Amino acid sequence: MPSMVPTGRKDAGKTFQFINCRLIRGGKIVKDDLWVRDAKIINPEPVFFDEKIRANVVIDCNDALICPGFIDVQINGGFGYDFSSDIANLQEAMSVVAKGILATGVTSFCPTIVTSPASVYHQILPRIERTSGGPEGASILGLHLEGPFISPEKKGAHPLQFIRGFENGLKTVEEVYGRLDNVAMVTIAPELPGATDVIDGLVSRGIVVSAGHSSGNLDSGEAAVNCGASFITHLFNAMLPFHHRDPGLVGLLTSRHIKHPVHYGIIADGMHTHPAALRIAHRTHPKGLVLVTDAMAAMGLGEGEHTLGQFQVTVQGKRALLQGTETLAGSIVTMDECIRHFIHDAGVSIVEGIEAATLHPAQAMGIKHLKGTLDFGTDADFVFLCDKGPLKVLHTFIAGECVYSANDAHSLKPVHRNFSEEVMIK
DSSP states (O other), rough: OOOOOOSSGTTTTEEEEEEEEEETTTTEEEEEEEEETTTTOHHHHIIIIOOOOOOOOOEEEEEEEEOOOEEEEEEEEEEEETTTTTTTTHHHHHHHOOOOOGGGGEEEEEEESOOOOHHHHHHGEEEOOOOBBBBTEEOOEEEEEEOOOGGGGOOSSSSSGGGOOOOHHHHHHHHHHHHOOEEEOOOOOETTTTTHHHHHHHTTTTEEEEEEEBBBOHHHHHHHTTOOOEEESTTSHHHHOOOSSSGGGGGTTSSSSSSOOOOEEEEEEESOOOOOHHHHHHOGGGEEEEEOOBBOOTTTTTTTEEEEEEEEEEEEETEEEETOOOEEEBOOHHHHHHHHHHHHHHHOOHHHHHHHTTHHHHHTTTTTTTSOOOOOTTTEEEEEEEEESEEEEEEEETTEEEEEEEEEEEOOOOOEEOSOOOOOOO
């Protein structure tokens, strides 16, 4: 039987009240109703006291846990598509991945392009624009460019021949990338000569700068942060290991010499980060932890041969390896799996686990006023979860519209309606 839930433009002006649910709001789980109108979460008090009306539709949520939609700021592809190499099928790749990740609770993401020739950036960057999500897929927040301005010594799964330095500062960046207006985040190695000037220039354009793929020490990391860098790309991976006399970029989590705290990405797939390291990071700086998938083309497919940028990747079990090596090359994990790993391995609460995929990435990207919470006035991007056992995504909503329902999820049926139109999705 179809679910009777908001379905988009024809519901403009209608007010929806979700009852019999629990909300993640204000850092805790609260028993409350969720009110939605015109793609936003609204405060019900003015509806009652000023407008003096009832909701047009009241929907019973069967005691589901409702949280903000998940945000993934580092994803290289999935379902057989690689954003850095599938240039001829780029729009198809974006469409398939944006649609596919709805089932994992992701409502917004940053398509990530790994180190590539300048010609690749010039073809890709103008074609991937920021888009609002809906039934066709999750919202695109802008591109994450991971390279080519990184350390050759900490290249990971990035091709050495395309790694660059800042020969002419920001001018080199513009020459390599071409257009920057669709870019939301750039990962660079902060120890590169000229990095601080480049960071300042990128941040002045509203681009989030992340330190990563770096052989730099703590001093270079602190200099980068004090010039505007605010993120660390996949902490512990592709950087100097923590050392008690020079903690490297990991030391930024506790540094007293930076102007503002940093956020940092963690790949909680059970492969990239040992549970003990995950616990250390969380207990050191819990409010900065951002779960990322770093997923590549094999995500959603399983074992076999796949592509990541300029490389072939072999997936064995749960590991994605550069072909013929033991070098990890992205992951095949989904965001809901990351949250489950994080909760289990770090011993954190459900709220802490979910905030690492919602509130924290929204803060890192400067969009907390729009996404990452269920606060009044924010976008109505939210996820219904079953928390009786391991967390499971039941329904995903974008802009107040149901865009995904699990096959075994309870139908969302209205218990009260004040208008005659049919409000259903297939």
